[in-house]
Amino acid sequence: MTPKHPSESLTVLTDLVLPSETNPLNNLFGGELLARMDRAASIAAGRHSRRIGVTASVNHVAFNKSIPLGSVVIIEAKVSRAFKTSMEIYLDVWIEDRQSGKRTKANEAIYTFVAVDETGRPVEVPEIIPETELEKQRYEAALRRKQLSLVLAGKMNANDATELKALFV
Numbered sequence: 001m002t003p004k005h006p007s008e009s010l011t012v013l014t015d016l017v018l019p020s021e022t023n024p025l026n027n028l029f030g031g032e033l034l035a036r037m038d039r040a041a042s043i044a045a046g047r048h049s050r051r052i053g054v055t056a057s058v059n060h061v062a063f064n065k066s067i068p069l070g071s072v073v074i075i076e077a078k079v080s081r082a083f084k085t086s087m088e089i090y091l092d093v094w095i096e097d098r099q100s101g102k103r104t105k106a107n108e109a110i111y112t113f114v115a116v117d118e119t120g121r122p123v124e125v126p127e128i129i130p131e132t133e134l135e136k137q138r139y140e141a142a143l144r145r146k147q148l149s150l151v152l153a154g155k156m157n158a159n160d161a162t163e164l165k166a167l168f169v
């Protein structure tokens with residue numbers, strides 16, 4: 001399989017915050033943002049693998065900044081690392097000022113998707129070659145995050161998480 005670059009999976013989802021999507025403080029409901037990010041990540045995973053992608057885990061979500069009613073929200077999703085059948089998708093969420101067009105970073109999230117065939121069985125995905133400095137940083141750290149996610153899910157013994165253990169020695 002020909003390796004790909006993260007830019008080939010870039011998915012940008014731009015949408016408004018409507019009244020039905022807000023909490024009592026008139027800010028975007030967390031679950032609505034999670035769903036939008038899942039959609040963007042699913043498209044990014046599909047662009048990288050050209051397969052059906054299922055969400056295997058949500059590894060990290062930081063709701064750093066609330067997103068008010070009426071905001072223009074931009075979600076950027078890109079595959080940050082591809083393993084054998086799984087892909088880490090890194091999501092950056094921005095609020096765009098209507099007047100100036102200036103973007104403010106609101107949230108970040110990291111999802112893991114697995115490429116599957118029509119019967120739901122995991123299938124291999126192309127390798128990824130990071131290009132920019134940020135892509136290289138995210139690529140390097142992705143193996144640690146995969147090991148942490150597998151340990152927390154009870155799918156990996158902590159003693160086998162070599163990359164993760166290296167952080168503490």
Ligand SMILES: CC(=O)SCCNC(=O)CCNC(=O)[C@H](O)C(C)(C)COP(=O)(O)OP(=O)(O)OC[C@H]1O[C@@H](n2cnc3c(N)ncnc32)[C@H](O)[C@@H]1OP(=O)(O)O
Pocket residue numbers: 038042053054055056057083084085086087112114116120122146149150153155
């Ligand atoms: C877009 C959507 O919303 S889809 C709907 C929500 N998602 C779903 O319904 C998915 C349901 N879950 C499943 O179908 C299965 O559990 C799968 C396909 C995700 C994984 O199946 P498994 O039988 O565990 O397969 P397997 O053990 O071979 O793992 C497949 C890959 O997933 C990775 N993986 C599995 N669980 C996790 C996890 N919790 N965190 C990180 N990676 C994981 C494995 O490390 C492996 O990666 P690799 O092949 O790149 O090394």
